[in-house]
Amino acid sequence: xxxxxxxxxxxxxxAGIRTPALATAALTSVALxxxxxxxxxxxxxxxxxxxxxxxxxxxxxxxETATEKYNATREKTAxxxxxxxxxxxxxARRTEKLNTAREELGSFAAAQYRTGASAPDTxxxxxxxxxQDYFDQTQLxxxxxxxxxxxxxxxxxxxxxxTKKRAEASQSLQTLxxxxxxLKTSKADVQRKLAAARELLSKLTAExxxxxxxxxxxxxxxxxxxxxxxxxxxxAAEKKAQEAAAQQQTTSGTTGTSGTSGxxxxxxxxxxxxxxxxxxxxxxxxxxxxxxxxxxxxxxxxGLTQAAWKAAGVDLPRTTWDQVNVGTTVPLSDIxxxxxxxxxxxxxxxxxxxxxxxxxxxxxxxxYVREESIFYGGESIIHSVVRPA
Numbered sequence: 414x415x416x417x418x419x420x421x422x423x424x425x426x427x428a429g430i431r432t433p434a435l436a437t438a439a440l441t442s443v444a445l446x447x448x449x450x451x452x453x454x455x456x457x458x459x460x461x462x463x464x465x466x467x468x469x470x471x472x473x474x475x476x477e478t479a480t481e482k483y484n485a486t487r488e489k490t491a492x493x494x495x496x497x498x499x500x501x502x503x504x505a506r507r508t509e510k511l512n513t514a515r516e517e518l519g520s521f522a523a524a525q526y527r528t529g530a531s532a533p534d535t536x537x538x539x540x541x542x543x544x545q546d547y548f549d550q551t552q553l554x555x556x557x558x559x560x561x562x563x564x565x566x567x568x569x570x571x572x573x574x575x576t577k578k579r580a581e582a583s584q585s586l587q588t589l590x591x592x593x594x595x596l597k598t599s600k601a602d603v604q605r606k607l608a609a610a611r612e613l614l615s616k617l618t619a620e621x622x623x624x625x626x627x628x629x630x631x632x633x634x635x636x637x638x639x640x641x642x643x644x645x646x647x648x649a650a651e652k653k654a655q656e657a658a659a660q661q662q663t664t665s666g667t668t669g670t671s672g673t674s675g676x677x678x679x680x681x682x683x684x685x686x687x688x689x690x691x692x693x694x695x696x697x698x699x700x701x702x703x704x705x706x707x708x709x710x711x712x713x714x715x716g717l718t719q720a721a722w723k724a725a726g727v728d729l730p731r732t733t734w735d736q737v738n739v740g741t742t743v744p745l746s747d748i749x750x751x752x753x754x755x756x757x758x759x760x761x762x763x764x765x766x767x768x769x770x771x772x773x774x775x776x777x778x779x780x781y782v783r784e785e786s787i788f789y790g791g792e793s794i795i796h797s798v799v800r801p802a
Contacts, residue, residue, distance in 0.1 A: 459616075460613075462617070462621050462624045462625050462628065463628065465613050465614070465617065465621075465625065466625055466628055466629070468610075468613055469610045469613055469614060470790075472606050472607070472609050472610040472613075473606075473610060473777045473778065474757065474761065474762075475606045476603050476606035476607050476610070476704065476777075476778060477704075477713075477714065477761045477762055477777070478759055478761040479599060479602040479603040479606060480603050480704040480705060480713055480761075481715065481732045481733050481734060481761055482599045482602075483596065483599035483600055483602075483603055483704070483705055484705060484713070484715065484716075484731050484732045485731070485732045485734065485735075486592060486595050486596045486599050487596055487705070488731045488732070489592050490589065490592045490593055490596050493585065493588055493589045493592055494589060496585050497582065497585045497586055497589050500578060500581055500582040500585055501582055503578050503582075504575065504578045504579050504582055507571060507574055507575040507578055508575055510571050511568070511571045511572055511575050514567050514568040514571055515568060517568075603704055603705075607704075607778050610778075632789075633785075633786070633789070635788075636785075636786035636788040636789045636790075636791075637786050639770065639786060639788040639792065640769060640770025640771055640786035640787065640788060641769075641770065642770075643769070643770035643788075644768075644769035644770050647768075647769070647770075650746075683749075683751065683800065683802055684749075684750075684751075686722075686725040686726065686727060686751065686802050687725070687749070687750050687751020687752075687802075688725075688750075688751070689724055689725035689726070690721040690722045690724060690725040690727075690751050690765065691721070691750060691751060691765065691767055691773070692724075693720065693721045693724035693725070694717065694721040694765050694767075694773040694782075695773065697712065697717060697720075697721075697773075697782045698773065698781075698782050698783060698784065699781050699782060699783075700712060700775075700781060700782045701780075701781050701782075702714075702775040702776060702777060702778055702779070702780050702781065702782065703778075704778060707719065707720060707731075708720045712775045712782060713775055714733065714762050714763050714764065714774055714775045714776075715731060715732055715733045715736060715763055716731075716775070717765070717773075717774065717775045717782060718736060718753055718763050718764070718765050718774075719731060719736070721765055721773075722801055722802070725802070727801060727802045729801060733755060733760050733761060733762065733763045734760055736753060736755075736763060736799070736801070737753075737755050737760050737763075737796075737797060737799055739799065739801050740753075740799050740800050740801035740802060741799065741800045742797055742798065742799055742800075743798050743799070743800050744798070745795065745798055747798075748766055748798050749766070749768075749800070750766055750767055750768045751765070751766065751800075751801075751802075752765075752766045752798050752799065752800050752801075753765065753766070753798070753799045753800075753801055754766050754772055754787050754795065754797075754798055755795075755796040755797050755798070755799065756790065756794050756795060756796055757794055757796060758796065760796055760797075762774070764785075764787065766787065766798070767784060770786055770787055770788065771784055771785065771786055771787065772784070772785060772786075772787045773785075776789075
């Protein structure tokens with residue numbers, strides 16, 4: 414049988430068994446290490462103010478991306494709904510015409526029954542659900558009058574067209590259901606991002622909130638300095654351009670040649686439109702950012718730029734992803750008031766340039782439409798500049 418003796422290691426015995434003082438010290442050390450291990454995560458688990466700021470900014474950025482997706486889906490849903498309504502109206506009109514054609518066939522059959530002028534097969538043809546099938550089988554078309562033949566042809570044509578339109582309407586309804594589902598998903602995604610950001614901010618103490626405000630103020634001051642530098646550079650470039658134009662005018666007057674006016678005419682036309690867009694945008698300052706909003710009481714970023722340029726008579730698409738493809742892309746060094754400034758690699762934000770390195774935009778949830786440096790998040794996040802008209 415196997416031995417039931419307890420196993421014990423060879424060599425020196427375990428100190429804890431023989432020496433109470435050492436055992437107590439060892440147990441105390443283990444307890445302290447255990448407490449430290451358990452306490453460390455709770456002490457370090459709370460993120461720093463800087464980490465909270467970065468996380469909140471990331472969540473707001475993600476929310477803006479989700480908002481643009483929501484805007485695109487909502488626009489697609491509206492277009493699809495219009496198509497479905499149009500198809501259903503078309504089906505209704507065609508069904509009415511189909512019933513009228515069928516009634517005419519029925520009147521022919523009834524008249525022939527009363528007069529005895531038709532064979533039973535002819536009446537069956539006229540009353541059949543699909544006269545073409547019946548005709549293919551019986552070759553009765555030669556028994557009909559020319560008017561009756563026209564009626565049968567009209568009925569067959571209308572029946573085929575109505576069937577096709579009904580199929581299109583059915584498919585469009587399925588597509589509409591799919592886009593409506595995607596719309597709900599996009600909306601829920603935005604709400605989740607915003608809720609997560611609010612939760613992070615709600616956990617900050619008063620002191621931490623003050624530190625966060627100080628960090629944001631420091632970033633804003635740096636952005637304002639960058640905008641001021643840009644304003645100086647633009648002023649210098651404009652002065653140089655004016656001097657060059659004056660020199661050219663003097664030279665033209667001496668040589669008797671005339672300068673080209675096409676460029677200046679185009680510039681003045683754009684300036685007039687841009688002034689109207691900017692005038693509108695300035696009257697919106699102070700209104701709240703609301704995702705998915707297009708005015709007049711609140712806006713998201715692309716809703717504001719769309720409304721501003723609409724006031725100037727220029728129709729822009731709804732989303733940043735479509736607005737960036739309208740007009741002409743220009744370098745940042747050539748930016749002019751009225752131009753659209755797009756941000757981030759995913760083009761999820763846009764503002765309206767007002768000059769001197771500043772723009773009017775609807776920044777983020779919880780904020781209001783305001784004038785701010787285009788360098789508010791650093792120059793690296795500027796994606797492109799577009800002149801929309």
